[in-house]
Amino acid sequence: MNRLHLMRKIHAIITTGIHNVKNSLKLCSTEAMPSGWSDVHDEQLLIVVDKWGLENIGTRTKQLPAFQKIIHPDEKTMLRRVVEICTTIETGRWNGTASIDMIEDDDLDLATTQMIATLQRTLATGSPRSSQVRRGRSRKDNYPRSNWKSFNFFNSLDAASRPQRLYPTSRPSSQ
Numbered sequence: 236m237n238r239l240h241l242m243r244k245i246h247a248i249i250t251t252g253i254h255n256v257k258n259s260l261k262l263c264s265t266e267a268m269p270s271g272w273s274d275v276h277d278e279q280l281l282i283v284v285d286k287w288g289l290e291n292i293g294t295r296t297k298q299l300p301a302f303q304k305i306i307h308p309d310e311k312t313m314l315r316r317v318v319e320i321c322t323t324i325e326t327g328r329w330n331g332t333a334s335i336d337m338i339e340d341d342d343l344d345l346a347t348t349q350m351i352a353t354l355q356r357t358l359a360t361g362s363p364r365s366s367q368v369r370r371g372r373s374r375k376d377n378y379p380r381s382n383w384k385s386f387n388f389f390n391s392l393d394a395a396s397r398p399q400r401l402y403p404t405s406r407p408s409s410q
Contacts (some may be wrong), residue, residue: 238289238338244321249285253278259324267332268316271305277320284317289338292317314338 248256260274268276279302283295292313296302308316318333 241318241321241338242284242289244325245281245285245317248281248321248324253281256324259327260320262327262329263320263323264329267312269306269308275301276305277316280313280317281320289314289317311335 257274257278260277263274263277265272279299280292280296283299284292287295291310293307293310296313297307315333315335318335318338319330322330322333
């Protein structure tokens, strides 16, 4: 499950109504969560993620009154909890501790740094910018244009092999 898929699931859960999934939230184990964690925290967590996204979940939830009375978990724990809630609601049973390998942005950061390094190398070599690169047909052809204009294929044929005109040049007189 990737970030976009997870966000779509959360939005679908919130759109159908958080009250419809309260029984499924009770199936989620709270062993890995801080003491005092309940299904109310799960509801609030889903609402925050639906409203603000998966980034900075911890800072968004710290502002809520329900989260001020418990020890605040780190970002990865909160993200893992969101995945656990979604899989539990989707399957209707507790699926155990979720993996967030597919959701973490570490691979994206690596790809971004590689792209930046490539761009820096390109700029350092002094290659022309895309606005300086000329596109389209070159104005200087390999052959002078005058030779091509004067060349006519039919002039190279003898008179017998030249095609005849399809239409006569003058109208026949009607008598």
